[in-house]
Amino acid sequence: MTNEIGVYALCDLDMVPIYVGQSVDGIRSRVQRHLTSARSDIIANRQIDVWEIYGVLAWPVSDRVLIEKVENFQFHQFDKICSLMNGKIPPIQRDLPVLLSECQIVHVMEEKERQKRLDPALRLPRQIEQYQRLVDYIQNVKDAAHLKRSLHAHFQRLVKYHKKFLA
DSSP states (O other), rough: OSSSSSSEEEEESSOOOEEEEESSSSSHHHHHHHHHTOHHHHHHOOOGGGOOOOOOEEEEEEEEHHHHHHHHHHHEEEHHHOOSOSSOOOOOOOOOOOOOOOOOEEEOOOHHHHHTTOOOOHHHHHHHHHHHHHHHHHHHHHHOOHHHHHHHHHHHHHHHHHHHHHH
């Protein structure tokens, strides 16, 4: 994965983006911090479960001034497809003054492991636990609108996994 500065999206086991972020100190190092729970607010706040992360999309952005615009643009592109777990909603970025560079796609686990984790009998209980951890965090640590928005995104996923489990 590139270690250039830019924007990235963490994707779940279905390669559906669940979180969009930016890094001004290198995409690779920022994603590694998320995956290892080292200095990652979205992990500490229970917003995402690293067990679900299968892939990363990365867009290097050479101009630091444009990073936030690219992040806002990508957030709104993905959030309208499936609610992101970012919590906070950035301003809408309708157009970009530059074309996005080609997206780099990196898988962070072996396909065999991904196939195992796709099993609804594993995925549903895991999502229930994650939902409960976030509810507990909101009730006991921080009651914030951005965390409730993340909770709503988790609930939508929970319903999806529930349906697959019953099918």
